[in-house]
Structure formats: C-alpha cells, structure tokens
Amino acid sequence: MQPAANLNHAAVQVEDDRTGLTPETLKRAFLDNLFYIQGKFPRLATQHDYYMALAYTVRDRLLQRWISTAAAYTEQGSRTVAYLSAEFLMGPQLGHNLVNLGIYDIVQQAVADLGLNLDELMEQEAEPGLGNGGLGRLAACYLDSMATLEVPSLGYGIRYEFGIFRQDIRNGQQVEVTDKWLRLGNPWELPRPEWAVDVKLGGHTEAYTDRSGRYRVRWIPYQVIKGVPYDMPIAGYRTNTCNTLRLWSAQAPEAFDFEIFNSGDYLGAVQDKLSSENLSKVLYPNDNISQGKRLRLAQQIFFVSCSLQDMLRILARQGLALSQFSQKFVIQLNDTHPAVTVAELMRLLMDEHGLSWDAAWDITQRSIAYTNHTLMPEALEKWPVDMFGQLLPRHLEIIYEINHRFLEQVRARFPDDSDRLRRLSLIDESGERYVRMAHLACVGSFSINGVAALHTELLKQDVLKDFYELYPEKFNSKTNGVTPRRFMVLSNPRQTEMLNRTIGDTWVSRLDELKRLEAKAEDPSFQHDWHMIKQANKGDLANYMAKQNGLVINPESLFDVQVKRIHEYKRQHLNVLHIITLYHRLKASPNLEVPPRTFIFGGKAAPGYHVAKLMIRLVNGVAEVINHDPAMRDRLKVVFLRNFNVRLAQRIYPAADLSEQISMAGKEASGTGNMKFALNGAVTIGTLDGANVEIRDEVGAENFFLFGLTAPEVYALKAQGYNPWDYYQGDPELKQALDSILVGTFSRGDGEVFKPLIDSLLNWDPYLLLADYQDYVACQERVGQAFCDRTHWTRMSILNVARMGLFSSDRSIQDYCRDVWRTPAVPIELTDHAQLGE
Template sequence: MMKKNNPISKVKSKLQEKGLDKQEIQNILIEDARTGLSVEALKRAISNNLFYVQGKFPEIATRNDYYMAVSYAVRDRILKRWVASVKQYLDGKHRVVSYLSAEYLLGPHLANNLINLGIYKETGQAVKELGKELEWLIDKEIEPGLGNGGLGRLAACYMDSLATLEVPAIGYGIRYQFGIFEQDIRDGWQVEDTDNWLRRGNPWEIERRELNYEVKFGGHVQHYTDNNGKFCSNWIPDLVVKGVAYDTPILGYDVNTTNTLRLWKSEAPKSFDFQLFNAGGYNDAVRQKIVCENISKVLYPNDEQEEGKILRLQQQYFFVSCSLQDMLGIHLRQGDKIQDFYKKFVVQLNDTHPAIGVAELMRLLLDKYQLEWEEAWDITTKTFAYTNHTLLPEALEKWDLELFGRVLPRHLELIYEINRRFMDKVTVKFYGDHHKIASLSLIGEGPKKYIKMANLASLGSFAINGVAALHTELLKKTVLKDWYELSPEKFSNKTNGVTPRRWMVLSNPELTALISDKIGEGWIKNLDELRGLEKFAQDQDFQKAWMDVKHQQKVSLSKKILQRLRLRVDADSLFDVHVKRMHEYKRQVLNALHVITLYNRIKHNPDIDMVPRTVIFAGKAAPGYKMAKQIIKLITSIGEIVNNDPDVRDRLKVVFYPNYNVTNAQKIYPAADLSEQISTAGKEASGTGNMKLSLNGALTIGTLDGANVEIRECVGEENFFLFGLNADEVEEVRVNGYDPYSYYNDNPDLKLALDQINDGYFSHLNTDTFKTLVRSLMFDDQYLVLADYQSYIDAQDKVAETFRDKSKWAEMSILNVARMGKFSSDRSIKDYCDEIWKVKPVPVKLKN
C-alpha cells in the first residue's frame, strides 16, 4: 500500500482533484518519472539509472557510476526536447544549417546541460539527498578532446548559440577514439600521452547504427557511355569504409530547441574475413578492420611522414562524404527534389579541412544522381559557404597531387575538370596576367604539383568570410586578394564570439550572480545588456564586491596550482595570464623575456619596490613542432630559477599549468587580472581566448591584431594596454629589411636576457638547450619579437603602475566587461543567419 506522504501519492491526489481519469494520471506520472524537473523526479531518475542502467546499488556504486546515473537522468530530459526539435524540422520546410568541422572542443557536458536546462540547483539538491555532492561528480567527467584549439572551441560555441537562438542545425565531424593528447611536463619538456576520453563511457551520445554510409578510397575510375549516350564514371576502390553515426544532443539555453552534433566513427563493412580466418590467416583476416578503424582513431595524426598525410586526407574526406550522403538522404526521404538540395541545407565549411566537400557533392550529384555538370555545379555553389581562419600561407592546406590521386582518384578528375572550366573563364577575363591566372588556379605548380584547398573552397562557395574585421581586410589584400578582386560580392566579415553560458555562467558563477543582482539575468541571452554595468563602474561598494569576486577566484586557482604543481602563489599578486596554443607567432617567448627582465631588476636591486606578479602560462605544442616545445622548456626553466631564488621573495612567480583544455580554462579565465594577447600584428585571425578573458574581467595587454582591434574599440582605448607595431608597420619593416641583431645590440636589458638564455643561465649552464631558439630570435626573427620588446616592456610597466590603484583597476575591469556585448557567439550566429545562411529561428514547442 502506497504511503500517504509519498511524493508520487501527493501528485496523484492533485491530478485526481483535476478530474483526470486513471489512464491520464498514469501517463502523466510516467512522463514525470522520465522527464520531470523537480528534485523528487530527479532523485527517482538517478536511483533508477544507478540500478537499471548501471546495475549497481548505492553501497557498491563508484563515483563514476553516480556520474553516469546523473548524466543519463539529465540526458533523458534533453531527449524529449531533442525529439520534438527534429520532428519539427522535418515536418516543416525549414532550411537547416550544416556545420562541417574537423574539430569540436566541447568541454564537459553535464554542468553545461544543467545550466541550459535550468536545473542546476535542483540536481544539486537531488544528488545531496542521495548522499553525494554534485561538484564532486562534475569533476569526474572526462571532456571530449575532439579539437586542438580555437577552431574546435569556436565550433562548440556556435553549436550552443545555434540552439539558443532556435536555429535548425546539425554539426558534423569525426568521433575520434583518441582526442588531443594529454600533456605532461617532465624535466620542463612537454610529454604527450594518449587521450582515451571514452575509457569510462560517454553517456551523452547515442549510437545510430542504422545511419551508416560507405566511403571509398583508392583504386581507379572506369569511364563508359551508357545506353543513352551519356558519359559516365564508375569509381572502383581499393578500400571501402563504413561510417557509423553517433549523435549528441546540443541543448540551447532556456529554450526547448535541441540540435544534433553527429560524429562519424569509421568501421570495416564486415568485422573480418571468415574464410581467411578459417584457413589460418588470422592476422590478415582482421587487417581490413584495423585499417578502417584507424581513420577515426586519433585527432590530427602527425603528418610529418607520408602515412600521416594520407591518414589526414582520409579523415577529412571520410567525415565530409558521410555528412553529405546523410544530408542528401534526409532531403530525399522528405520527398524533395535533388535540385532543391541547397534550399534545404546550407553547408558551412569551417576552414579548409572540409573543402573536399565541393568535389564530393559534385561526385554524388554526377555519379550517383546522374545530373548534368552545369546543374550539379549550380547546386554545389549555392550550397557551400566558407570561413577562412588563417592569414598564414603555410596553414592554407595544399595536397600533393600524386598523393591526392592515390587516395581520391575520382575527385582528382573532378578537380581537374572544375579547374579547366574555371581557367577558361579566368583566362578570358585576365588575359595576359599570368600571375593572377596562376594564383586563382586550383592546381599549384612547382617541383611537385599540388591542389590548393582554399581555392577549391573559394570557388565552390557562394560566400567567403573572415573572422575579425582586420583579418577580413587582410584576407582581401593578401592570401585571398585575387579571389576578392574576382568576386568581391562573396566577401564579408563575421567576427568570432564566445558563448556566455559556458564562459561566464558556468565558469564564473560568483561573477554571474553579482552581475545578475545588479542588472537582471537578461544579459545571459542578450550580452549587450551588460552595458547596464557601466553606471556602477565608479560605485565603491560595487567595485569592492567586484574585486572580492576576482580575489575569490584567484584564491581558488592558487589552491589548484599548489595541488597540481606544489607551487605556492600569492592570490594578492597580479595574475598575468598567457594561455593559448603554443606557437611562435603567439609570442609566448616575448612574455618570457619580460619575466627575465623583471627578474633581472630584482637581482640588480633586491629591495626594489615592484608590484608582485604571478605569470601563468598554459598551452599545448603540436607533437612535431620542435620550436614550440623548446619555448615550453624555456618557460619552465625560467620558472625553476625564479621560483626558487630567495632574492625574489615571492614578488615574481612563473607557472606553467599543464594540460590546457576546456576544463582547465574554466578554472584559469575567472582568476586572470591581465590577458596576454601579444601575437605579431597581422598573424592572428581573430582569437577567442581574448574574448573569454575580457568577459571575466581581465584587462588586455595586446597588439592591434585579430579581434584585439575590435575589443579595444569597444572597451575604450583607455582600458586597453596597447603596444607594438601594427599590421602595416610590420609589413613596412619586412619590406625595408629587418635586422633583429641590431635590436639586441642596442638594448642592454634585451641583450642581457638573451645572453642569459644563450649562456645556459636557465639551463644548468648547458649552452645547447636553447641554442636554436636564441639563434632564431637574433638572426631570423620572423615574428618581430625583438622589434616589439621595448614597447611591450613599457606597456607592462604601465600595467603595474595601474594595478597599484585598486579603485582605478576595478573601474577599468567593470567597464571592460560592460562593453563586451559584441563578442557573444549569439551575435556572430545572428550575423551568419541574416547575411549568409538566410535562415530564421524555428521555436520548438513541447506537447503536454
């Protein structure tokens, strides 16, 4: 007999009072058990998942068992919204955004989904009543390391904003079994370890084995004429791989819309050759399985060797082919004509990794659906849009023609034909301008011919955009100059943005509460409302509350540094934060030279009055990037000396926080006082770390590079510490001839710092450790580190002087956050929707 004080009994009584019959009451109770958002409903769901899904009871359940049980409970509540969203998209004639990206750096799901569902407190209470702590479980989650840096993090922000803005969208990518490597620091050097993020299971994904597509590689192409006299091609491959879909729901904030992130896993069409196995060929029987599974095995294989290059090309084609086959299947299953494909799907190419999609869609339309060339090309060029993310010519993907033809022989034919038709038009238009004609060609000439993927993307897309105002202008003048002159109407700027849900609400709840207490919660979905903080910028009580929150976050990070590195840092010191991918153009070495300069000032005058400073570095170097690894070693070596020198007396500390990822970024950003955005002007496309740090109250020291330009315009030049050459001046220096050695000779502080590095002061007198790095700076300083050194030192001195005035610093920090509304990924996505994709929101309603 059910007890009267049972919560279910109470709900049942209330429903009976409303006059509902037994079946209606039973349906509501079942629905509440599966998707109810109350504390009681969540407790029941967690307990049921622990028992029925995990097969555990509380006495033997592990921390991971509870994490999985809570996650499944949350996922169940998202599924209701997910199914409703998909059904609504399919029932209507809505255009869907397909985002093709080789990377999605999502971060942990649980806490983010709790915030977007609006049940963080309720879940915390439910878990507490079950004898556990929610934060303890959240910390257990392993984040999917499916990205390398800004590209993947941006894709994740955009997926969040697409759902929050109720825009129908599918994100397509690869379900890498092993993500970006785990970074450890041993003897100061980076050491890579396997990122087996799936080792404890992934409760957020749903395997869709019925959604699988065949992808071909290698072999040759047969040509023939069919009975109607039509010229046809038949690709006979050496290898066929099956792509299986794994779907993850992406829930918007405070809406029902739940979009899909569909990642593809590579498998063999059959597990093994039974006949060969039976005959004793055990290894050969499973060889194809191993070869096929390797394609989605690891994020960005080292491509220094040809095998790595082949695997990377296979990865790109694999996920693009699966994704386009999937889109075409969805479109045709709805009874729509193949000619209207571009009306149903608009496909965004996130950099050049998915650019092979242009040739692949042509292949599918020509070979599978038997369209004529002109019709297929018209559909293709109305389907794709291309986002460029780099100004570095070496980062614009190029594929060796011979290698490409071995992997994708049919696509090589198609690219040649696309190029032939295009070159006919270009030659007429620019007759005699051989340089321009060669620049626009899809095929590059040289010792070895190669395919230019940026050109393929530019030709096959109806829109091309950069990711910051400066970046877009430089694209038009440099790497895509001839494409801009050919088709200026294609070009536009879409400055990057970040989601405030993860990067403020989740990572900095104390600051979120303080802001919301003053101006309400509307800013979480409309970041422009942060402007309401401006009137409190000089309010001393608010300044104190603001800086108390910052200090609280610095104390928290200090504890993590002590726990992780056994290094004690002063939470009252200036937290100077430089966190991003390790690369020469991002100039971590310039920051290191500043640290040495501060250290030398102390050694010269041990009683010097200086602002205590904790300099925090974090970032991963690509496994094959030796110079970036040497910079990490330099930073850690400087820290070894500085952190242990009694003369320093804790006025200067150097921290290298290992294994920089989303989880660790969420700990570091809220604690930052100063944001280091010091790349060589004209090299950074946009940056998003600069936005996240500014939104969390850090002031920026930076060059006029990437989105720094727009951040400075928005927050006010008086609230930004500017230094260094601008992009035009950088180019002028290069044209006039740059002699880094003269800067070394003419600047005593710089000379001393470089001499110390070179003489082994920071490497136990081993003069070989940093020899390559020092020679690069003094004789081949590609990124103008020495040219910007003194300007940077002067700006850092201004930072220290300003930090002494606590009220002024607080005011600048508040204004900085108040004026960052432009840098929401919601704004970015609105711009894409209105100006490129031409899509409208589709609100999703749940049936009671």
C-alpha cells in the same frame, strides 16, 4: 515511413522519472539509473558511477526536447545549417547541459541531499577534447548559439577515439599521453548504426555510356569504409531546441570482410577491419600547420562523404528533390579541412544521382560557404597531386574539370595574364604539383569569410587577393564570439550572481545588456564587491596551483596569464623575456616598486614542433630559477599549468587580472581566448591583431594596454630589411635577457638547450619579438602602476565586462544567419512524441 499499423495507436508513457524536475523526481531518477544502467547499489558505487547515473538523468531530460526538435524539423522541412568541421572541442557536457536546461541549482541541491557533491561528480567526466584550439572551440560555441537562437543545425565531424593528447610535464618538458576519453563509456552519445554509410577510397575510374547514351564515370574503389554516426544532443539555453552533433566513426563494412572470409583469409579480413578503424582513431594534434599526411586526407574525405550522404538521405526522406538541396541545406566549411566537399558533392550528384555537370555545379556553388581561420602560409592545406589521385581518383578528375572551366572564365576576364592564371589555379605547379584546398573552397562556394575585421581585410589584400578581385561579392567578415553560458555562467558563478543581482539575468542570452553595468563602474560599494569576487576566484586558482605545482601563490599578486596553444607567432617567449627582465631589475634594485606578480602559462605544443616544445621548457626553466630564489619570494612567481583544456580554461579565465594577447600583428586571425578573459573582468595587454582591434574599440583605449607594431608597420619593417641583431646590440636589458638564456641560467648551466630558440631569434626572428620587446616592457610597467591603484584597476575591469557584449557567439551566429545562411529560427513546442503514431 509510417509505423506498422498495430503500433499506430500504441503509446509509451513518458514517466515522470524521466522528465520531472523536482528534487524528489531527480533523486528517484538518479537512483534508478544507478541501479538499472550502472548496475550498482550505493555501497559499491564509485564516484564515476554516480557521475554516470547523473549524466543519464540529465540526458533523459534532454531527450524529449531532442525528439521534439527532430520531429519539428522533419515535419516543417526546415532550412538547416550543416556545420562541417574536423574539430569540435566540446569540453565537459554535464555542467553545461545543467546550465542550459536551467536546472543547475536544483540538481546541485538534489545530489547534496544524497550526500554527494556536484563539483566532484563533474570532475569525473572525461572531456571530449576533439579539437586543437580556437577553431575547434569556436565550432562548439557556435553549436551552443545555434541551439539557443533556435536555428536548425547539424554539426558534422569525426568521432576520434583519441582526442587531443594529455600533456604531462616531466623535467620541465612536455610529454604526450594518449587521451582515452571513451574508456569508461560516453553517456552523451547515441549510436545510430541504422544510418551508417559507405565511403570509397583508392582504386580507379572507368568511363561508360548509360542507357540514354550519356557519358558517365564509375569509380572502382580499392577499399570501402563504413561510417557509423554517433549523435550528441546540443541543448539551447532555456529553449526547447535540442540540435544534433553527428560524429562519424569508421568501421570495416561486413560485405568486404565477407568476400575475403570466403576466400579463407580470415586474419587478412580482420587486418582490413583494423586498418579501416584507424581512420577515426586519432585527432591530428597540429594547430595552424598542415602536415600533408595521407591518413589526414582520408579522414577529411571520410567525414565529408558520410555527412553529404546523410544530408542526401534526409532530403529524400523529407520528399524533397535534389534540385532543392540548396534550399534545405547550407553547408558551412570550418576552414579547408572539409573543403573536399566541393568535389564530393559534385561526384555524388553526378555519378550516384545522375545529374548533369551544370545542374550539379549550380547546386554545389549555391550550397557551400567557406570560413578561413588563418593567415599562416604553413597552415594553408595543399595535397600532392599524386597522393590525392591515388586516394581520390574521381575527385581529382572533377577538380581538374572545375579548374579547367574556372580558368577559362579567368582568361575571359583577364586576357593575357598568365601570371594570374598560375596564381589562381586550383593546382600549384611551381614545383611538385599540389591541389590547393583554399582555392577549391573559394571557387566552389558563394561566401568566403574571415573571422575578424582585420583578418578579412588581410585576406582581401594578401592571402586571397586574386580571389577578391575576381569575386568581391563573395567576401564578408564575421567576427568570432564565445558562448556566455559556458564561459561566464558555468565557469564564473560568483560574477554571474553579481551580474544577475545588478542587472537581472537576461544578459545571458542578450549579452549587450551588460552595458547597463557601466552605471556602476564608479560606485565604490559595487567596486568593492567586484574586487572581492576577483579575489575569491584567484584564491580558488591559487589552491589549484598549490595542488598541481606545489607552489604557494599570493592571491593579492597580479595574475598575469597567457593560455593558448604554444606557437612562435603567439610569442609566449616575448612574455618570458619580460619576466627575465623584471627578474634582472629586481635583482639589481631590490627596492624597486613593482606589484607582486604571478605569471601563469598554459598550452600544448604540437608534438613535432620542436621550437614550441623548447618554449615550454624555457617557461619551466625560468619558473625553476625564480620560484627558488628567496629574494623573489612574495615578488615574482612563474607557473606553467599542465594540460590546458576546456575544463582548466574555465578555472583560469575568472581568476585572471591581465590577459596576454601579444601575437605579431597580422598573424592571429581573431583569437577567442581574448574575449573569454575580458568577459571575466581581465584587462588586456595586446597588439593590434585579430579581434584585439575590435575589443579595444569596444572597451575603450583607456581600458586596454596597447603595444607593438601594427600590421602595416610589420610589413614595412620587413620590406626595409629587418635585422634583429640591431635591437640586441642596441638594448642592454634585451641583451642581458637573451644572454642569460644562452649561458644556461635557466637550464642548470647547460648552454646548448635553448640555442636553437635564441639563434632563431637573433638571426631571423620572423615574428619580430626583438622589435616589439622595448614597447612591451614599457607597456608592462604601465600595467604594474595601474594595478597598484585598485580603484582604477577595478573600474577598468568592470568597464571591460560592461562593454564586451558584442563578443557573444549569439551575435556571430545572428550575423551568419542574416548575411550568409538565410535560416529562419524554428521555435520548438514540446510534444509527447513517445506517442508512436504521430
């Protein structure tokens, strides 16, 4: 569309106040925003008003990049990654945008000149916690890297009104509080109501013959919901690229209200509006477990349909034909949460755009790539066929047809193999019938990837074995990565300054340059400075823990940290068994020579996951006993930090000495916290699981504390018949630790509280804690000894950082671009697009 003729040559002056980067313009812009947007003058303004004024000042400086980027992509018809994810765990935006725009220091100075403190202002921001854990945070890191690498991309997701719950701890137990992150307004989003779309739900389908005599299907829905996009800017690190994260918010469509309104049922119409808005109300708080709720399926089709319709609009707007869809877009599915994309794209192309099955299938299969994030059977999504058909009758028909054609092919390749057909079918018919979303994703995509080398191998051998035999060419591995901008530059300014001083600042976007630090690993003065930085970071965290938990923490103690979602397979309780053992040893032998340790935990449990909640209670029970025991003063402390989120993560990684990555081998797909710790100079104690394997390969076995069974050993032990009782009886220290929990030592004498947890360990122990206990405790002894040799420990810490270059999300994204997406970079020139006629 051309602008109206009389606007063609009109021009807006982009004022200096909205682009200028000098302290003077920044200060003027800040005061201007305080007055004109917040409607406050300094004497009445709150810290939050100041934060908002600063956020708008920064947003203004993003807008020119954002508009130039959109214009360049439109003009050039650039090939674009559509990253579909039910979760984007973005974390606070202000600091990160300051880093990426390269204006952190100057803004810090400007606000200081106004008598304000940048850290305090950043504290005012409500963090967008639109994700559960690793999967959601990975999506956020990937957006940062795509923008930094100038890869055209659109993130598509849901604008949850309530993100992941806030975790409170009362009487040692988790209490969930709703996260009203939008309450005071969100300066980092722009609503785009003009691009709203409708999504249909429920009802039935009808066959009909169109004017050219072709068989067609129309879907008469029971309900229509409007999706309104809200755009967030995603600025690259020191590039002009500013991509978009487009999150959909559910609303009732006016037309629907209107009909009921005319019939006089006004309150009924309002009720419908409310129920429509429920769709994007809340993030499901489960990680690595699928609940099979109708509302969750509705959320999935909602954001998938909105996003695909948006892509088709963009395609048309750029004058491209439907047949060019897979040239314009590559769709990456972040796990199976958006896997209904396969059926919805087919439906849109056939039913709404008149394509034949074959033409639609060709486009669909060429456009979609699927990332798997889990080996946990309970996390594999499947929907009861009845529920699926009631909500998505047309999609179920399409899935049946895909399945029919697919199984025909399988039958041709593997005649007389009905078992294989049953295993591969998109429909699980072993009992109640289910739609298997991972199977739909595998059949409908051209690429299937795991998130670490071991994970991909296990997918090929186990979870997706039949698909690997059928389509070996689709499988590839993409080891996860994390963004050094947020998890080093922003969160660890001391280490960043030292790295910059030593090797220059290009490592921030070329992380392999950290290699050049290796030369310094033996340098005593460098080691000394490195150690002092870790001490200062630990001091900061000690102050935080003093405020939050009322504990006096010795910053000289070994900070032994496990922060991640609470899950049995991640084995936080194995960590606890070691703490109890150490406690018993110190009680029995007060002169035992072990370094003082502070055990730090953080993480949320899914609200319905009772055993995980008990694990939190156990940590707090052990903390209560140990922290109050005078004999343990200066020797052991245990801290559970409430409400682990992105902001808290950024405080913790820089202060860690030891990173706990102790999942049962074969269960953690990759892990990404493991990378964040090591990049901040922590040494890892871990199993050969997920990306730990590759981290150890990179940093060197001598700089990594390895313990535990390997994945093949785990399978072998289980096959041979694992009996946890044998380990309990065979190891007096293990028995003592478990018994002490059972008799109520850590629950004020109540012997019932932890019974379910201990019973499960003694009778079943699916994650082999008891089998790995002895090796873990022995390994922890080696850790303690190594920590006592400060030079040795510091050298390990330096070498960990120096050798972690592979684990930048920039490297991951380059791998995806090269092997899967085939998306060339598009450099952006800043032009004055405020010139309306362009």
